[in-house]
Amino acid sequence: MLTMSQPAGRHDGPSPGGSSPDVQIQNVTKRFGAVLAVDRMNLAIDRGAFYSFLGPSGCGKTTTLRMIAGFEQPTEGEILLAGQPIAGVPPYRRNVNTVFQHYALFPHMDVAQNVGYGLRQQKVSRAEQVRRVGETLDMVRLTGYERRRTWEMSGGQQQRVALARALVNRPTVLLLDEPLGALDLKLRKEMQLELKALQREVGITFVYVTHDQEEALTMSDVIVVMRDGRIQQQGDPTDLYERPVNRFVADFIGTSNFLPATVLESADADGMTTVRTGPGLTLRGRVTDPGVNAATGDAVTVATRPERLQVHAADRAGAAQAGSSEVTGRVRQGTYLGDTTEYRIETEQAGELIVRHQNAAGAGGALGAGPGDPVVVRWQEAANLILVG
Ligand SMILES: Nc1ncnc2c1ncn2[C@@H]1O[C@H](COP(=O)(O)OP(=O)(O)O)[C@@H](O)[C@H]1O
Ligand SMILES: [Mg+2]
Known part of the structure; x- marks a missing residue:
């Protein structure tokens, strides 16, 4: 089994005793002009769990993820990472990485160079780079593909390279915004199971955004159902399916x-x-x-x-x-x-x-x-x- 240790020297640091939630969203509102994208959201995301934000297009999933990553600032309220407020901490100083649907691998670099990019930015030693890239490629089952060009690879393999690139810095939280959206159904289903297994193996907190209820049911420990910027219900897949709290949730799931x-x-x-x-x-x-x-x-x-x-x-x-x-x-x-x-x-x-x-x-x-x-x-x-x- 592979485990990942806390990196040293990152701004948000390890949580004292490891017991506080990884991410706390406290009374967060986000407005874009007249648009209320996120409306007084409160959520505690437990360490090491697989969370999904599920809801129709425009309900505020991506905006919430971008606020956790630091690409957007809350209009009101506060976000804590590992117990520490992170307002004003830039994205690259947060111990968080993001995988997008359009993950834009670097076409002029091979797989190992793509995956090692973040380590080179951090001036990690050459030997350590090789070791960590190898370890991370092993995790996503791409050992042996180090020298491949990414554009020669299948969609699923490219997605794994993007995952490895996001995992190599050992984030405590990995944010994933509809990362499988571009794949065909069969491959998407395979990748769902792989992602779930990977998350279990590395123990990193995953926050996954999807509008696909089946995807959320397949992978999540906790599903957070959103509508119009508000949380409707959170719970495990059984809770949501067997005890939906309102008509929206009952209709959206199943x-x-x-x-x-x-x-x-x-x-x-x-x-x-x-x-x-x-x-x-x-x-x-x-x-x-x-x-x-x-x-x-x-x-x-x-x-x-x-x-x-x-x-x-x-x-x-x-x-x-x-x-x-x-x-x-x-x-x-x-x-x-x-x-x-x-x-x-x-x-x-x-x-x-x-x-x-x-x-x-x-x-x-x-x-x-x-x-x-x-x-x-x-x-x-x-x-x-x-x-x-
Ligand atoms: N940069 C932006 N400027 C203006 N409105 C935005 C911006 N980003 C998102 N929105 C609006 O905020 C709402 C929530 O968007 P988003 O978080 O992308 O939803 P989702 O990811 O659930 O589809 C939508 O009404 C969207 O149009
Ligand atoms: Mg979105």
Whole structure:
């Protein structure tokens, strides 16, 4: 296993005892003229973790990264690196490196020269340069490519050179701004797994920007979902998928069915809230946001994930289990996806529902219902995610 030591003499220095978060964003706002790019952001990024900023284009991800790197200054608020405020510290004095999508390798240099660039700037001894370049190329699995010209290499290899160039200075934090955006899907998926493995191996804090929810789910220890310059929710992939705190997060991560509803009874002793949908369907579920309490009469949204719903042909449905919800409808469309079939079902009580049906033999196999056929859709109360806002 490869480990990287703290470099000596960098401005932000090692954190005392190593226990403080690597990056603290404290009440940070960034304005560009009238544009509010980041709005009162508070975030503590733990040492050695893989964080992703996830959100649609324009939500402030890159701006946040650029403030951590020192290319932009906050309009208000403060950023701390390893416990130290860094306002006024220029980018090259911060113990942080950035990998961009357009990483601009130097075309007149070979791989080793590209990777060693930062060490030459720092006047590191020749022997130390060779040793560190070798160690870093080993990390990104490019040993033997030292003398190659970068323009002769594939997109994935070039991306690894860019990574090595950013890692060779041993930053405590590596910032990555949509670094895989230019690669095709298959290569991107490979690189996601490689990046994750690399991060584990070197133990450096990664802060990764992406608008791709699948990418964030694949790689992250913590995903920070952003919208309009504000953090909507942070948590591990399971948290965000299973307990999205609002409709934006539930919609942005995965697919959901949304039912508008009104609270009938606020949470009981088991934490279950009872709601009624427009067409008069009564459902019980949990309010996902621990910070809110839904009161009788409040407008809410019930979200359900398509794979949590079961669909049965009406003539084979049998009886419902106690505690499950049930609606009837007709198949509008079925899309065969190999492992699953995605059905769009028009129901009277809940409008159109998307249901993911497992095609595996053990799960009941073929549904036996096509377009226009009557079906029953059932789900457990645990599948009802009650969203306030
Ligand atoms: N240098 C700039 N000048 C003016 N507006 C900017 C500048 N950089 C970013 N913005 C604006 O700030 C907002 C957030 O941008 P950005 O951080 O790049 O979003 P993201 O990376 O999430 O797509 C957008 O409205 C964008 O147009
Ligand atoms: Mg961006």
